Amino acid sequence: MLRNFVEQLNDDELDTPYRAGGWTVRQVVHHIADNNMNAYFRFKRALTEDCPLVPSYQQDKWADLADYMMPANCSLSLIDAIYSRFVTLLKSLNHEDFHRTMNSEAFGMLRLDTAVQRFLRHDRHHLEQIRGVKQI
């Protein structure tokens, strides 16, 4: 769905902030990829370690780095790949696995079932921002 929306936008629209002073759509797409990579990494650490301390990162500073000017398609592929791996991983888990925890720098103690919900909510939130740029 994200790819669907983004592919309807031209370069000017991709470089339009979703709100005044906010990130451009292009930055939001790259942010989703970076967020999902981080979330996937944290999730796997919690699956394999005993309540690991998982750091956050400076997302606004990441958004100013050069790779956030790259074509959106690059991150769309990354997002697809991470989803595909995440779904395979999630399908393999049992009930107890979802009760495993991480100690998140940003959110404190977090269970994996909650982490999955946060992950999905995060992407939906940004999807709505992108839709808003062109009322797609």
Ligand code: NI
């Ligand atoms: Ni975000």
